[in-house]
Amino acid sequence: MARVITMGEIMLRLSTPGNEKFIQADEFDVCYGGGEANVAVSLANYGHDAAFVTKVPENPIGECAVAALRKMNVDTKFIAKGGERLGIYFLESGSAMRASNVVYDRAHSAIAEASAEDFDFDAIFEGADWFHFTGITPAISDAAAELTEAALKAAKAKGVKVSVDLNFRKKLWSSEKAQKIMTNLMQYVDVCIGNEEDAEKVLGFKPGNTDVTSGDLELAGYEDIFKQMVAKFNFEYVISSLRVSHSASDNGWSACIYSRDTQEFYHSKEYRVHPIVDRVGGGDSFAGGTICGFLDGKNFKEALEFGVAASALKHTIPGDFNLVSRSDVENLAGGDGSGRV
Numbered sequence: 172m173a174r175v176i177t178m179g180e181i182m183l184r185l186s187t188p189g190n191e192k193f194i195q196a197d198e199f200d201v202c203y204g205g206g207e208a209n210v211a212v213s214l215a216n217y218g219h220d221a222a223f224v225t226k227v228p229e230n231p232i233g234e235c236a237v238a239a240l241r242k243m244n245v246d247t248k249f250i251a252k253g254g255e256r257l258g259i260y261f262l263e264s265g266s267a268m269r270a271s272n273v274v275y276d277r278a279h280s281a282i283a284e285a286s287a288e289d290f291d292f293d294a295i296f297e298g299a300d301w302f303h304f305t306g307i308t309p310a311i312s313d314a315a316a317e318l319t320e321a322a323l324k325a326a327k328a329k330g331v332k333v334s335v336d337l338n339f340r341k342k343l344w345s346s347e348k349a350q351k352i353m354t355n356l357m358q359y360v361d362v363c364i365g366n367e368e369d370a371e372k373v374l375g376f377k378p379g380n381t382d383v384t385s386g387d388l389e390l391a392g393y394e395d396i397f398k399q400m401v402a403k404f405n406f407e408y409v410i411s412s413l414r415v416s417h418s419a420s421d422n423g424w425s426a427c428i429y430s431r432d433t434q435e436f437y438h439s440k441e442y443r444v445h446p447i448v449d450r451v452g453g454g455d456s457f458a459g460g461t462i463c464g465f466l467d468g469k470n471f472k473e474a475l476e477f478g479v480a481a482s483a484l485k486h487t488i489p490g491d492f493n494l495v496s497r498s499d500v501e502n503l504a505g506g507d508g509s510g511r512v
């Protein structure tokens with residue numbers, strides 16, 4: 172069992188029931204979620220010792236968010252208390268042909284206004300093996316961007332491996348601001364996760380060079396971007412999940428990875444996910460599953476396969492958290508990839 176720390180914002184999620192539009196809804200379904208919290212839940216669910224670091228208000232809603240994490244066996248002892256409010260996100264669940272819609276109500280949340288003084292990073296990273304953050308937290312406020320850098324410095328001082336999911340959120344910041352803040356943070360990162368859009372919007376990379384091994388056009392683009400990213404930031408691995416639309420109601424999931432040390436580009440199996448129950452958290456469950464694979468001592472190809480199978484299965488679970496069991500993921504990842512989820 173490894174010790175993993177994630178840090179970011181957990182929010183109250185209020186989603187329209189079924190496929191209702193906002194205007195139709197007389198009630199909302201309640202759960203809690205947030206990029207890094209979702210990753211902590213995945214890792215705790217697979218049996219790792221996962222702690223989530225954030226700040227929540229000292230009121231019953233803050234307590235509910237902490238309780239939701241505790242219920243999933245996430246270590247909450249480093250969660251700071253205070254501040255004004257918990258962030259909220261409203262979700263209008265989409266359907267096969269209609270994209271979902273997210274409305275944020277998260278300005279001035281407790282974590283957006285937190286500072287490094289709220290946390291004892293020495294204690295937090297003592298004995299930790301891995302630290303994961305995303306591009307969402309530095310986007311929520313300048314203070315949160317500074318807090319993220321303070322955490323990264325502390326993690327690196329203790330020799331902790333660091334992963335990032337670039338997770339560009341256009342409703343939170345512009346590409347220019349993202350590049351300014353995130354480019355600086357990449358010096359602390361060992362494993363970088365992000366799709367083509369994230370690589371471009373957050374770090375300014377575009378496919379260009381054709382000196383690649385992959386014959387497939389989309390994969391060749393990824394291979395090229397990954398090589399550029401490794402050349403600039405010396406990442407040990409660069410990883411992306413890939414969504415393939417077979418039809419309006421039938422999506423496939425696969426993923427790819429580039430290893431700096433072996434200079435290999437690897438494309439995973441693809442899973443057809445049908446029907447999709449809830450897409451939110453699919454990327455986080457991919458990150459959580461892949462990190463779990465590394466922590467379990469799998470090689471990078473096996474770790475990726477675990478991550479993509481975990482992500483495919485997440486699409487069958489309502490809510491942000493991925494609650495599928497380790498054996499469900501292993502059974503799917505161990506198959507030939509031809510089965511539907």
Ligand code: KDG
Binds near residue numbers: 205206260340451453
């Ligand atoms: O990755 C899932 C997240 O998008 C969701 O949990 C909400 O953290 C969130 C965000 O800021 O978009």
